[in-house]
Amino acid sequence: MAQESLQVDFYSVQRRQQRKTLLLFVVLTVLYFLVVCVVTGSVVLTVALLTGGRFLDFPFTVSFFTANFFLALLVAAVHYNDARKNGAMFIRERLRANPPDLSDRYHQRFSHLVEEMRLAGGLPEVQASVIPSFAINSMALVEPNGSPAVLVTEGLLADCTRDELQAVVAHELAHIIRGDAFYVTLICSLSNFLEQIRLALAPSTKDSFGGYVKGEDQSVPNPLLYAAVSLSSLTVNALSSLMSRQREVLADATAVELCRDPLALARVIYKAQLKYSFLGDFQATYGPLYIVDPESERRTGTMGFMARIFSSHPPFMQRIDILTRMAGKCPAQVTEQVWKSQRQRDKGRRVQPAFEEEPHSAGGAAKKETPRAQGESWSVRDSQGQWQGPFSLGELLCLPYFSPMITVKDLSGGEASLAKEFPEVRRALGFLGQAAEPGENGNDSCPRCGDMLRESDYEGVTVRACENCGGKLIDTFAVERILARQELTFSNGLRQKARQFQERFFVNPLKAKELDLKEPAGTLFCPSCGAKMLHRPYNYQYFIPVEKCLTCHKIWFDADELEILQILIEEKRNKIEE
Secondary structure, eight states: OHHHHHTSOHHHHHHHHHHHHHHHHHHHHHHHHHHHHHHHHHHHHHHHHHHTSTTOSHHHHHHHHHHHHHHHHHHHHHHHHHHHHHHHHHHHHHHTOBOOOTTSHHHHHHHHHHHHHHHHHTOSOOEEEEEOOSSOOEEEEEOTTSOEEEEEEHHHHHHOOHHHHHHHHHHHHHHHHHTHHHHHHHHHHHHHHHHHHHHHHSOEEEOTTSOEEEOTTSOOSSHHHHHHHHHHHHHHHHHHHHHHHHHHHHHHHHHHHHHSOHHHHHHHHHHHHHSOOOOOSOHHHHGGGBSSOTTSOTTOSOOOHHHHHHOSSOOHHHHHHHHHHHTTOOHHHHHHHHHHHHHHHHHHOEEEOOGGGOSBOTTSSBOOOOOHHHHSOEEEEOTTSOEEEEEOHHHHHHOTTOOTTSEEEETTTTEEEEGGGSHHHHHHHHHTTTOOOOOTTGGGBOTTTOOBEEEEEETTEEEEEETTTOOEEEEHHHHHHHHHOOSEEEOHHHHHHHHHHHHHHHHSHHHHHHHHHSOOSSOOBOTTTOOBOEEEESOSSSOOEEEEETTTTEEEEOTTHHHHHHHHHHHHHHHHHO
């Protein structure tokens, strides 16, 4: 069957899929017709009991069912059209999926594999997207214009080898080749719409904070409508789940025909179940789209009776057993391969020392002391005629008594004059309020010490680092990629720093927050755009203080701050997986 599916061109699949979706529209219309009949029939019977039922004759019955049919047809058409046009876009936005960044080593490999597998499958075009999540999962979508897309998580890119990633792409393209992706995207969107209505009609009560929480112990405002919508949602969910289980097995078989490596696909499925595959709070309706069910029972290969009815995927050990038998192996050999690969990977991780532990910088040159002329090269004469300082240019402009007419001295050249006479001060004043002039080395100057920033590869991401003070400038969205990857391990000195940070925070978290949020001496300006950077925590779960540029969305990490953040997140992730 897999061979037959590969012999049909993509446009024939699209035409066949359109016929299938028409059948889905008919089923949806019938479902809505039954629901509308139940709701309106209950109202009619209630009125009939109160009036004696004098109007319940044959013409009324015909009119009643005709009106219900056209109402159901209208509702089904609106619902179907909305799901068809907006379903894939809603999923993308909800998952924050974006095209791969080709300057990123991991994203570049993924993009090349999608193109490679696209050619092998005979598809005209496939869009690649990356979901910023630590989870190991993937999905295939079909856009409203008919173009297919493959979405994978950062966690999958970080944890999978090239052959495993190739097997994942082949699996998702198999759904597209077989014509499954469009149908499942549509039916999941329909199911999500009904689920949202059901939740909106569910009983609610106020919590202690004045908000509303759902609770089954409260009365339902409209029990009849709530029951009808719940039945519709349950029916569509069951329909999608029943069709999805067989679909996954067939997609696995087609993927093996594309990539010729059943063991690689088996390893990915095992990793996703073993580690972490949860992607958000809307899994019940969108579960059939993923390569593994995000809400499945991890670490076990069996399911209970109810789980078998409503699960969108077959038991993962059943899938692994089928795939391993294709290669003449057994599941135990696949699990051993996964653990052996993990041990080898742990041994191969490069040790990242603390900044003060490094005898030389990344470029090989010995570290040098920060020259005062680079970081703090200005003095200013106060109202009593005394020289104050030294200050950096940013600190100088932020002094409460600073003005262009005040006398300042350039310590690097020994020249004293009015502030307005210095070209660098005039340029900086032009940016003050919205942005400050970048350092003397243009967009490549360290905001701490003024030294040259140099591009380097940090776990596949291009960062701009200062060899002198150890700081790093990174795009905000790229930090999540680094946190998902594990190319590096960390020295005892760095881990000790992380433990000290944790101890200080947990002993007195409020005081730690107050201390971390306190503005440091001097103001930093973004090396990229010149805007003033704000001293903020990385987030309110990991209270590492960093400098953030809200204009060009970059983060400045001082020496060892990024590594400490990585250690804290890695330790927490390991506890979750245990």
